[in-house]
Each structure stands twice: as structure tokens, then as C-alpha cells.
Amino acid sequence: MQDKPKVLVSDKLSETAVQIFRDRGIDVDFEPGLGKDKDRLLEVIGQYDGLAIRSATKVTDKILAAAGKLKVIGRAGIGVDNVDIPAASKKGVIVMNTPFGNSITTAEHAIAMMFAVARQIPEASASTHAGKWEKSRFMGVELTAKTLGVVGAGNIGGIVCDRARALKMKVIAYDPFLSEERAAKMGVTKVELDELWERSDFITFHVPLTDKTKNILSRENIAKLKPGVRIVNCARGGLVDEEALAEALKDGRVAGAAFDVFAVEPATDSPLFNLDNVVVTPHLGAATTEAQENVAFQVAEQMSDYLLTGAVSNALNMPSVTAEEAKVMGPWLKLAAHLGAFVGQLTDEPVRAINVLYDGQVAKMNTAALNASVIAGIMKAANPDVNMVSAPVIAKDRGIDISTTTQDKTGAFDAYIKLTVVTDKRERSIAGTVFSDGKPRFIQIKGINIDAEVGAHMVYTTNEDVPGIIGALGNTMGANGVNIANFTLGRSTKGQDAIALLYVDEPVPDVAIKALKDKGLFQQVRPLQFDVE
Template identity: 85%
Template sequence: MAPKVLVSDKLSETAVQIFRDRGIDVTFDPSIGKDKEKLLSVIGEYDGLAIRSATKVSDKVLAAATNLKVIGRAGIGVDNVDIPAASKKGVIVMNTPFGNSITTAEHAIAMMFAVARQIPEANASTHAGKWEKSRFMGVELTAKTLGVIGAGNIGSIVIDRAHGLKMKVIAYDPFLSQERADKLGVEKVELDELLGRSDFITLHVPLTDKTRNILSKENIAKLKPGVRIVNCARGGLVDEGALAEAITAGRVAGAAFDVFAEEPATTSPLFGLENVVVTPHLGAATTEAQENVALQVAEQMSDYLLTGAVTNALNMPSVTAEEAKVMGPWVKLAGHLGAFVGQMTDEPIEAINILYNGHVTEMNTAALNAAAVAGVMKATNPDVNMVSAPVMAKERGVDIATTTQGKTGVFDAYIKLTVKTADRERSIAGTVFSDGKPRFIQIKGINIDAEIGEHMLYTTNRDEPGVIGALGNTLGQNGVNIANFTLGRNDRGSQAIALLYLDEQPPEEVLQKLHDTGLFQQVRPLQFEVA
């Protein structure tokens, strides 16, 4: 029997025809995506679900999807899919991470022109029968300094276009290596320097805990007078209220926003301000981009349903079904190792080295590499997956090297991951026990045996009496329960580490209390995807 796919959002007829041509039994009904009850009533019939943003794939929908094997999102954003619930259900979630890149970059450039020359206001004025030529005095882009926050896939395209406009480009990106910056032709700077030097600033980073309000009220106060801000990336990157105050005060000359903290945006502090250009999240809204992502998702879903090939999956490795049975725990371990060093490393990563020891060398190490690199990159981009992570690392000039060796030491097999920055190396090793559970077995050359949980706390200190007590007492007195506690040290009186598995993430004020004891060199909360 042919696999059945439901297309519940607007997808191009060409994409729908791809399903038919590949022998898929496809139902094309864009009305279903907006009808929750109808979706619930029919989803159990289908092996695949192709969507855009209108269809909401909740845990309730997944519970009713008794035959569903794959969800394909035409586009990059998957906020409308409950990925943890899909993973538990065994449903693969795919997206098309690069189909919108050029379109979004071009929209950012268009918005920059619009705010530089006050085009929307001049257009409205002229339509109204006025001829206010002297009112709309703009500025040139030529020779101006453009500050790019985020030099990844879309940011690098904007940089290329800006060079064509004869702009001087500077960039801030914690993962941008000097080699990659040189290749892009940009000057790599810290955020404060970018804020103080830029005539225009454009943002191209995902929304994470580290990037939320990256242009905060405090940082907006550091901006060069007369700067213009462009945000076509994600809402929440800029404090809209603080920016509105700066524009009203005349310290910021203008802004162009395609995204907002709350969408659909019917109100915003930026609305109604002179020389503020706003659009309703149109970054990906071109005929070419919509066609590209639709065709890609149809091909990817067909490949999986007919051959088992997995491409651009957000919640599973690109491996065969046979490999997945054996590799599953090792894929999780590789991801955890990457997540540890990714969360621990704030400076640009220049290289990632992955050592495979023992029988793990016989597995699909390319997939394990992808899982490890994805773990590293997710610290700054939660949308990354095992397919896009190596591409993203390559774009940022990160060298990825793999070493294999026969069994050495007490473990039958283990993986050791080392990241290199300009100033240091950081390493961690792990293995999979006979119960199928990944474990950390070494950090910074110090042997440990640590169970991996969702919420963890890592500390370093000099090996001296009283540290363990201070750590336990501070957490306990503030209601933070410890599920597991692992210690390690080199030699007596030298470097010591602790890795705690906690029931919940400790509040910031508790972390500050640990810092205030003066006993710890590092206190770092960590989170891992353990489902």
C-alpha cells in the first residue's frame, strides 16, 4: 500500500505533484491546518504530514496520529510542532533550514534602504497629494559602517550584499573564527565595539537565552548617535520599548522591523513613530523561497517514506534503520558531549576534535560526528540539527577532525570530544554502559562517573576542605534538590571538579550565592535533552 501524506497548509502544486510522481497517496487540503477538530479526526489515516506555519502539531494531535511517521515543515521554524512529543511518539520532524536564506537577507537589505531614505513615509506623503521634498532627507549607505550581529548563513549573505553597496562591515558572533571573518571580508569585533561604531546594525541570530534582548536598554544606550537598527531575524532580540524611547529622544535615527516580541503584532512601542519601517514578518515571503522550501520538503518526505533516508531531521540522526538500533545511545552520548562543551565555551571555537576508541569505531562515525557538532552548535542556535550543524560549522571556519583507535583503558569503547579556541582547549569523554545509558567519564583529564540529567551544575575549585559542604548546604538551604553528585580531582590540593544532577535548574540568585563563597573558580548551570 502506498504511503499516505496529508498536506494541511498551502503548498505549491508543483510540490504536491512531487508526492504523486513518487507514488505517494497525497491529500491536499489547506483548510485542515486551521481546523483543529478536523485535523484531529483525520490525522490517524496518514503516514506523513506536510505543513507550513498554520497547522499546529500539538501533543494532542500527535496522540491521535496513530500511523504518523514523519512531519515535514516547509521552512525553518518549527515552533508550531511539539518536537519532544513527536520524539516520544517516534515521529521524525524535518524542516528546510536553508531555503529562505537569500530571501530573508534581501529583505534585510531592502529594509535598510527603506529606513535610510524614509521611503514608506515619503510614499504615503506623495500619495496624499503632498510634495514634501525637503522633509525627507535621507542618508547614503555607501561608506557607512554596517554592524552585523550574527555571521551565520543569512548574516554572511547580508555581508556579501553590503560589500556590493560599498559599506564597511564589522561583525559580532561568538562562534566566528578569524579565518572565517577574513574569508567574509569583515572585521571581527566584540559587541560593545560594534554598538559604538555602527551607522547601521542588522541582526541575524536565533532567539536564545543568550541572545534575548541582545539590544537591551543598557546596550541601546551604548549605540552610536544616529544609528539605524534593522531586525529581520527574531522578535525578542531588541527591547522595543527602550528602542522607541531612543528614537523619540533622537539618539537613534530610525529602525526597520519585520519581527516582533509578540506576533501577530497588533501593537508595539515602535508603531506610529516617524522613520520606523515595519512589515508583518515577510522575511521568507517571496515566490522563489516559498517554492524552494515546498519542493525540498516534498522530496525529503518522499525519500523517507519510500527508502528510509533521513534528511534535515531535527530529532534523529541521518542513519539507516538498522544502524539506529545499535547507535541510538551513542548518538545521545555524542550530543551530550557536544552540549557540554558548547555551553561551557563562550569564545569562538576554532576546531572540534572527536576521538573514537574501541568498538564504537565500527559504527557510522559520520552520524556521531554530526550529533556531537550539533550538540556544540545548539548552545547558540537551538534550530540546528544533525544535518545543518556540520554545514554551519564549516561556514564559521570551524575545523572538524576525527580520530579512531583500538581499545585502550578500562572501557570497551568511549568518545572523547575536544574543542579548541584561540586561548584554550576543553575536553570531555563519555561512554555507554551496558544498561544503554550514556555517562560522562572524564572532564579536563579528571576521571569521573557522572549520570546525565536534564538539569546539571558544573563547578571547579581548588581541592580543599569545606567545598563540598558549602555546595550542598547552599543548594539545600535554597530548595534545590540534588539527584546525583559526582566529584573528581587530579591530585590532592590541586584542581577539583563537581558535576551535579539536579531536579530543577537553580535560580540565578542561588548561583550568585555560590560565587560569593569565594570557593569556586567556575559555577556553570547546564541543560541536556535527555528524552
């Protein structure tokens, strides 16, 4: 008789959620303080098939190396900064999270913080507790009829928009994936960032922290803000230049701020602390009984499903396909992700539609999983937390039209995938196939036939077909110490549109990209990154 799966819960988790494991026939050890004891965790982890955690347990490569039986890690919550996902993937351990369990709670906290800063509630409460009656000191403002700028209109941001509209606020939103149609359904006005800075009476952030969003409210952008604006951040620390904001709060350009997250946490010191017009809380966005119960229940159910039936959901490092499918589809899933990543890194405007054409033998595979891989590839450029499970949900929420076409073999290849992405400004297409060695290849970009191996670091250029392009690319890369592993060129017809795709050994420095742009030969120069592991 096969042994029951065994799970360790090493952080604080609801007792009711722990009972879910037991009710499903799984042995569970509930030791909520163990995650903080790295040495003890290292000693015992080898006994378990599953590990359920929150944020206290740090799952390092050292822990994973000792986890001889471990099959799945379940994070009750969305953030997985405390898990070494690449190491888990190499070890064959699935990492799951619960991306939507605390959305309402976080959105409600943002609304609460907006009220708090608008009416100076914490300061007024402290004053009244001190026996003072300073009624004239705490003159607030109404939310009704004010303009709320929402940066990030995804799951949480969308809920904030809905609540704000119920408060009779005028809602404007910036989100690179928000279409005009989806914005209209949400009852919000889609704007660019500069317009949002200039028009908003209140601004709230609901985006992940990435290279693109770090200090999105910079010193430069703070100067563009409408006088008297109030800033709310319950998303991620580092989205706002805290020092520059503190200066603006002190001189009155910004009327107030409410922050639940900080650039450095735990935050024991911040430029925003001890300012009368600032409300601060210790990262309480997900801190409600309901949210904690929801994410705990979800992670227990997901881990149980996988350990007992092999079903995979909300996995960050594995597609939702059966074991049999994975053997055949693995290289095609990787190709689908590469095609999406290519377009995602080139697209700066909202995506309206995604069409995926499957030709030949790939048309008979699990196209839903392949579509999910494509969509996740596109969206990861703006949101690294997106995975194959959450990406289709996000795309649907944002009104992106997803269409799939399948057809029998029509060309020189036994099978290929062609991706076409439509925005308000343009249509982009790229096609690829998998060779007999299992390696994905790009075979067509912008209708131009090529044969390009996919590497971790690449450079894509477009230009008119004129002499000197190869020399300009080679000389610039060489002058900046970048070694070219593979060089692919293509053109539509002589003297017309041409493209180049370079596979290089290391990331291309910004100075090299600038040097290429300054030559005046190229219409477009883009460094690209691909996950080829």
C-alpha cells in the same frame, strides 16, 4: 501489495510541490485550509502516513495521539513552533524542516529594509501619493562607506555581509561561533558586542530568539549605540526592547529603524508604530515566490524520500542513520550530544577547532553521524534550532576545523569518545562512555578521571583541592531546596586542580549559583542542562 504512502497537505503549498508527491508514487490530499480547522484535522489525521504543513497547522499532542499511522511531519520553512516535537518524538514521528530554503529571500529583505529606512522611502511614497512634493523633507543617507554591524553571521547573516560588502559598506560582525579565519574569508571584522554597538551606523540582527539573545539590544545597550544609528530586525521579535528603542527614536538618539518582526505577532500595536522614522512590514522575510517554491519543493522531496526509501534529511528529532545503525548507535549518539552540550554550555568564545577521538568498538560505527551529534550538542547552547543535519554545515560555513581520530581499544573501557574543543583562549576536553545498561557516563573532564551519571539538571564547579568544598556545595543546595541525586568529585593531584559535578533533581535557582560564587572557593560555577529523554 503494499499500500502507497498517503500524505495530507493541510496548509497552502505550491501545486508544483504537491505534484512531486504524485510523481513519486505517493497518494496526496491537498486541503490547504484544513490546518485551521482543528476539529476536522483531528478527525482525519489517522488516515495519513505524512503531514506537510506551513505555520497555520498546529500539530499538538492531541493531534499526534490521533495520528495512528503518521510517520513524518514536514514543515515547509525553518520554524517549527507549531509542532510539539517532544510529543512527536515519543510517538515515533519524524519532524523535518527546510532550514536553508528562504535564506536569500530573508537576507534580501533585510537589505531592502536598510535602503528603505536610509532613504525614508515609505514616508516619501505616502507623501507623494498624497499630492505633496516635499523634496526637502526627505533627506536620506548613503550606505556606501557606512559601518554595518551584523549580529549573527550564520547562513542568512553571511549573505547579508556579502551583499553589504558589494554596496561598499564596512562590515563588522558579532557571532560566538565566528572564527578570525572565517571572518577574514568573509571580508568582515569580528568584534565583540560592545564594540559593535559603539561603531555601527546600521545594525542588523540574524540570530534566533533564545534566553541568551532575548532583548540583546536592551535599554542598557541602546545607551551604548553610536548617535544616529539605524536598526534593522528581520530575524525574530523579542531581540530588541521595542519600548526603549521607541524612546530613543523619538528623542533622536537613534535615527531610524526597520522592523519585519515583533515581540508579539500578529502585531496590531507596538511602541514602534506610527513613528515617522520607522519602517514596518508584517513578517515578510520569507515572502517571495522563489522562497515559497524552494521550501515547498524541499519538503516534498524530503518526505517522499523518507516514506519510500527510509532516507532521513533535515530531521529535528532523528539522526541521519539507517534503521540497523540506530539500534546499536542510539546510546552513543546520545553520549556524543551530551559531550557536545557540556562543552557548548561552558564555551562563550568562538570555537576554532573540534577534535573527536573514538576508541575501541565505537571507532567502527558511523562516526559522521556521531560527529554531527557532537557538533549539534555544542551549538545548541547558542542556537536551539540547530540539528544533526544543519550543524556540520554551519560549522563549515563558520570556518571551524573538524577532525576525527579513531583507534583500537587502548584503556580500561571497551570503547569511549573524547571531545576536545579549541578556542582562541583555551582548550577544553571531556570523555565519556556507554555502560552495559545503555546509559552514557562522563569519565574524564580536563584530564581528571571521574565517573558521573548524566542528568537533566547538573552543576559543574572547578576549584583548588582544599577542604570545605563538599560542605559548601551540599549546604548551598540544601539551603535553596535543591536535592542532589548524584555527587561526583575528581582532582588532578592533592592540593591542585579539582572538579565537582552534581546531578540534581530540578533546575538550580540563580540565587544558589550566586551564593556558590560569592563563597570565593570556586574558580567556576556553571548550571548545565541535558536532554536525557
